[in-house]
Amino acid sequence: MSEHGQSKDGYDFAHPISIPLMLSVFGALLALTILTVAQASFDIGSLDIVIVMVIATIKAGLVMAFFMHLAYDKPFNVIVFLSSFAFVALFLIFTMGDSKLTSVDFEPKVDDEASEVSEVAVVDTLEQVAATESEQATVEMEETVTE
Amino acid sequence: MSTIEAAAENAHDAHGHDHDHPSFLAHHFDTPEQQFDSGKLGIWLFLVTEILFFSGMFCAYAIFRMLRPDVFEGCSQFLNTKLGAINTGVLLFSSLTMAWAVRCSQTRQNKGLVAMLASTLSCAMIFLGVKAIEYSHKWEMGLLPAGLFTFDQNNPHPETDTHYLFYICLPFMFLLAGVVLWLIISLVRGNEFHVKCAKPLTVVAICFFVGIGLGMILESGDSSHSEEEGLEEEVMMAEAVELGNESVLQKISRDDTNSGAKSELIARARQSDTAGTSIVQEGQIISGAIVSVEEDVMTKRQAGVFFSIYYCMTGVHAIHILFGIGFLVWLLVRAVREDFNPQYFGPVDYVGLYWHLVDLIWIYLFPLLYLIR
Amino acid sequence: MSAGSIPSGNQIKDPGYPTSSENYLTNSKGALSWLLTLDHKRIGVMYLIGVMTAFFGAGLLALLIRLHLFRPEGAVFSGPEANNWYNQVFTLHGAIMVFLFIIPSIPAALGNFLVPVMLGAKDVAFPRLNLSSFYLWVAGALFFIAALLASRLDTGWTFYTPYSTTTDTSVILATSGAFILGFSSIFTGLNFIVTINTMRPPGMTWFRMPLFLWATYATSIIQVLATPVLGITLLLLIAEKVMHIGIFDPEFNGDPVTFQHFFWFYSHPAVYIMILPAFGVISDLISVHSHKRIFGYRFIAYSSIAIALLGFLVWGHHMFTSGMGPLTTIIFSALTFTVSVPSAIKVFNWLATMYKGSISLTTPMCFAISFIFLFTIGGLTGLHLGTLATDMHLHDTYFVVAHFHYVMVGGTLVAFLGALFHWWPKMFGKMYNETGGRISALVIFLGFNLTFLPQFVLGSRGMPRRYATYDPEFQTLHQVSTYGTLLLGVGLLISLVVLLRSLYKGERAPANPWGGATLEWQCTSPPPFYNFDRPPLVGDPYDFSDIFWDSENERYVTIEPDRKIAPVEQPEPVHAEGNH
Numbered sequence A: 001m002s003e004h005g006q007s008k009d010g011y012d013f014a015h016p017i018s019i020p021l022m023l024s025v026f027g028a029l030l031a032l033t034i035l036t037v038a039q040a041s042f043d044i045g046s047l048d049i050v051i052v053m054v055i056a057t058i059k060a061g062l063v064m065a066f067f068m069h070l071a072y073d074k075p076f077n078v079i080v081f082l083s084s085f086a087f088v089a090l091f092l093i094f095t096m097g098d099s100k101l102t103s104v105d106f107e108p109k110v111d112d113e114a115s116e117v118s119e120v121a122v123v124d125t126l127e128q129v130a131a132t133e134s135e136q137a138t139v140e141m142e143e144t145v146t147e
Numbered sequence B: 001m002s003t004i005e006a007a008a009e010n011a012h013d014a015h016g017h018d019h020d021h022p023s024f025l026a027h028h029f030d031t032p033e034q035q036f037d038s039g040k041l042g043i044w045l046f047l048v049t050e051i052l053f054f055s056g057m058f059c060a061y062a063i064f065r066m067l068r069p070d071v072f073e074g075c076s077q078f079l080n081t082k083l084g085a086i087n088t089g090v091l092l093f094s095s096l097t098m099a100w101a102v103r104c105s106q107t108r109q110n111k112g113l114v115a116m117l118a119s120t121l122s123c124a125m126i127f128l129g130v131k132a133i134e135y136s137h138k139w140e141m142g143l144l145p146a147g148l149f150t151f152d153q154n155n156p157h158p159e160t161d162t163h164y165l166f167y168i169c170l171p172f173m174f175l176l177a178g179v180v181l182w183l184i185i186s187l188v189r190g191n192e193f194h195v196k197c198a199k200p201l202t203v204v205a206i207c208f209f210v211g212i213g214l215g216m217i218l219e220s221g222d223s224s225h226s227e228e229e230g231l232e233e234e235v236m237m238a239e240a241v242e243l244g245n246e247s248v249l250q251k252i253s254r255d256d257t258n259s260g261a262k263s264e265l266i267a268r269a270r271q272s273d274t275a276g277t278s279i280v281q282e283g284q285i286i287s288g289a290i291v292s293v294e295e296d297v298m299t300k301r302q303a304g305v306f307f308s309i310y311y312c313m314t315g316v317h318a319i320h321i322l323f324g325i326g327f328l329v330w331l332l333v334r335a336v337r338e339d340f341n342p343q344y345f346g347p348v349d350y351v352g353l354y355w356h357l358v359d360l361i362w363i364y365l366f367p368l369l370y371l372i373r
Numbered sequence C: 001m002s003a004g005s006i007p008s009g010n011q012i013k014d015p016g017y018p019t020s021s022e023n024y025l026t027n028s029k030g031a032l033s034w035l036l037t038l039d040h041k042r043i044g045v046m047y048l049i050g051v052m053t054a055f056f057g058a059g060l061l062a063l064l065i066r067l068h069l070f071r072p073e074g075a076v077f078s079g080p081e082a083n084n085w086y087n088q089v090f091t092l093h094g095a096i097m098v099f100l101f102i103i104p105s106i107p108a109a110l111g112n113f114l115v116p117v118m119l120g121a122k123d124v125a126f127p128r129l130n131l132s133s134f135y136l137w138v139a140g141a142l143f144f145i146a147a148l149l150a151s152r153l154d155t156g157w158t159f160y161t162p163y164s165t166t167t168d169t170s171v172i173l174a175t176s177g178a179f180i181l182g183f184s185s186i187f188t189g190l191n192f193i194v195t196i197n198t199m200r201p202p203g204m205t206w207f208r209m210p211l212f213l214w215a216t217y218a219t220s221i222i223q224v225l226a227t228p229v230l231g232i233t234l235l236l237l238i239a240e241k242v243m244h245i246g247i248f249d250p251e252f253n254g255d256p257v258t259f260q261h262f263f264w265f266y267s268h269p270a271v272y273i274m275i276l277p278a279f280g281v282i283s284d285l286i287s288v289h290s291h292k293r294i295f296g297y298r299f300i301a302y303s304s305i306a307i308a309l310l311g312f313l314v315w316g317h318h319m320f321t322s323g324m325g326p327l328t329t330i331i332f333s334a335l336t337f338t339v340s341v342p343s344a345i346k347v348f349n350w351l352a353t354m355y356k357g358s359i360s361l362t363t364p365m366c367f368a369i370s371f372i373f374l375f376t377i378g379g380l381t382g383l384h385l386g387t388l389a390t391d392m393h394l395h396d397t398y399f400v401v402a403h404f405h406y407v408m409v410g411g412t413l414v415a416f417l418g419a420l421f422h423w424w425p426k427m428f429g430k431m432y433n434e435t436g437g438r439i440s441a442l443v444i445f446l447g448f449n450l451t452f453l454p455q456f457v458l459g460s461r462g463m464p465r466r467y468a469t470y471d472p473e474f475q476t477l478h479q480v481s482t483y484g485t486l487l488l489g490v491g492l493l494i495s496l497v498v499l500l501r502s503l504y505k506g507e508r509a510p511a512n513p514w515g516g517a518t519l520e521w522q523c524t525s526p527p528p529f530y531n532f533d534r535p536p537l538v539g540d541p542y543d544f545s546d547i548f549w550d551s552e553n554e555r556y557v558t559i560e561p562d563r564k565i566a567p568v569e570q571p572e573p574v575h576a577e578g579n580h
């Protein structure tokens, strides 16, 4: 942004960011938020995680570059901050990769204790459910639902 | 280099400026810029630790989502997209006002600085208010971390006498009462400084309840539906089970609101779709449906883990908001005291960076938790 | 440097002795002037007392463990609870040693004292943060003591799930303690990075920094990057215990191997938090006491950074047998070998520094030499453990125990003691009894080897770690080890006595008792509370050519050729026509 100019060493280092820039960044952020919410109503399949992450990363980039002044900051600070993402990636890739590799041997526990019956009742003991009087309602409502 | 020369040079370095060591410059720094740069590097390093701190939870999220996509799909429907989106907007706005506050502190606009800090704080409070609605609603439904998970499909809204919302609001009520009292006392005493601090803080404290109201309005739009459709819900589940046909999902997929109880409806219908012949044309979901032939995901070992991760991530995030509020209040008081100037605006900048990071994390949390289809 | 008389016609530079109003130890009085001090030197001294206390306590527990293992059926604890007692004792020993002693020992205690002085700064960048990180350390220590008094923690220092989530022992107290200690460590590291980046006086370029500062810098990088992951791991573990979040707990479909990934993502880099500062200390000690320029300065400096970064790539070598995927194991094994390269570079450089140096066998030098010996053994056995096939056999045996004690005790502790003896005159202004110091170094060296060398044999013969009883065939080796411990304890006590005695009976220390060229030797001993009244003159930290032994006053002095004020330079008038 503003130039260093002929400032006195060590005393003039404030570089205020311009208001129009801030407002337009905010506008862009809002637009992107609306975009992410909107895309969720479309079924794009497994691609959607990629899309939302890309949008989120663009938003994060805007916040970092302008609101956090990273675009004007000392290169060292930029490196410091961005390198943290490299370490996060390292951590995630190894840990997730290993979980993926070992997941074939992993048998998830299924809740089937007696106390939990009510939760799984709908699935497991359908006949019983059907046998209750709600069956009546079911039939009736079914018609409404299917029109 | 000879001693004498060097000594002369050093003396120049240390005392070359006529305005040597202003009151805001700590004794071990030579220039305000050195002080600012140190603080700035310090805060960036701190943000690095924050990112790595959160990375643990993102890692847990990624692993679990990778292994159990069906659970995530099912459970995400219980999160109200409207509330999440509103909160995203609120936080983004607070980031704007925070950046603006930094600008004000750099350009010696003290009134503007106080106003901007107060708006940032208000947004933070609104965020918490909305969050309180979200949390209390889920707690009432028993959508809790795995060990405490008590959600029951057949009775998604059990009668409870625990008024979670009230308990969450209680500390904020005390806060509001305290601030108002402070305002009144300082008005009576005519203490200008205190009035100047207490006024914006009163607005801030009220904003929590604005958030509550906002959350309620958005939520109630849906929950009235959910009441009348309560029966329909079960019907559809049973129906989906019995007929194993497309009609339910078809109808629901036309129901394009993707939030609140309607989403729950979709979710529940889908989970209990034992027949597994979902009409959703997309391969992944069909396979998800096949998995759910054997098991229902709305159990503590499945959905419970999703909600564990949800609470850990949003909870730790909310704790960061609380800390941020603390720092911002401190800044506000100092701003009223007119502590900041173009050579000493470091604290505003540092808190600002922290605040933007909290926003940054929410930018990722929102799509990752609320927008899973 | 050269011994003997000082060449004439030179100016002798020596700061003399501090007055008691300058001396940082005495410039202000009263308990509060210590407890609320922002002076990095006083904070360093308080840390020193703290970590030594922790070391003493955990050392006593170690003695208990070894005495118990004197007999196959267990000699100390008896009755039905014997095994539980044993588990609790080794857990507390390990946890206290790791979290309360080794991690803060060199960086926090000595680092706090030395970093600003060596750098030529007045203080660290954030003095208040520095004090608060000390109090966080105290708070964490109190949590640990609470866990000790609640007295049932028996998970080992690693808190592995699922045991830690199912046991009803005081896991939460201890993990909260470790969580708080993590913050203390982060703040210290953050402070040092900023200090080294922004507080260097004019003339102190990166490559004029003493190697101790490079090592501290590398350590701080790890502290900042790795410790937060420990924080979140412990937080999630607490959440797991309180409300079963199902991330680590298999009962709720969590994965204990994930916990191990989380834990070792911190804890392997953490072993470099322990050893890197020791590397820094040894680089300085070897060079000063050999009175010879350090060999391969840049290699040592860069290798510290390399270790810090590579250290993040190898955590999986602790989990070879825990059920990681085969591909992951192979990758981690291969990466483990890369880390030994920079470590080896350092060892070679130290040896090359000593080669043809004029070595004074002072106490610090004795410790430094035993460090090289012991660390080499520890590091090389690490390679056996990093090899997949051998680790299948050696994992969770006494071989691992011996390996990490060689690096942590033989490495870090010995370097810590060396550093303490080296900078003791600077810190407290007193000389200790050199003979006593040397004897203690020798006894510690012998006692240490007697304790842990047999454990390599035990481990490779199949003695598993963390058992309260053992097969009688191992008895002889276990007994040798226990005798070794007693000897080691005697050696440590001798050190303690020598140091404490010096405070009362010791001679006044000159500013530069060893002939070091780094900046801390340019202040008085002890330094004044302001360190330097003006930014010091920074020279080459390993250039000993103008440091001479002043035998009259038993001190080293810096000499400078007598010079007049440098004449004002008169540039030769430029003759334009010369260019024609």
Ligand code: HEM
Binding pocket: C158, C271, C272, C274, C275, C317, C318, C336, C337, C339, C340, C343, C378, C379, C380, C381, C382, C383, C385, C386, C387, C391, C394, C395, C396, C400, C403, C404, C407, C408, C411, C412
């Ligand atoms: C120089 C290269 C090093 C290599 C290649 C290395 C390798 C290893 C390996 C493979 C293990 C796992 C053994 C097993 O559990 O089966 C291990 C354990 C260990 N190492 Fe090292 N290591 C090295 C240096 C260090 C250093 C410098 C320290 C500490 C100052 C250290 C501390 C430890 C500790 C504490 C353990 C055991 C942790 C536990 O299970 O409780 N190592 N090392």
Ligand SMILES: [Cu+2]
Binding pocket: C267, C268, C271, C314, C315, C317, C318
């Ligand atoms: Cu390791």
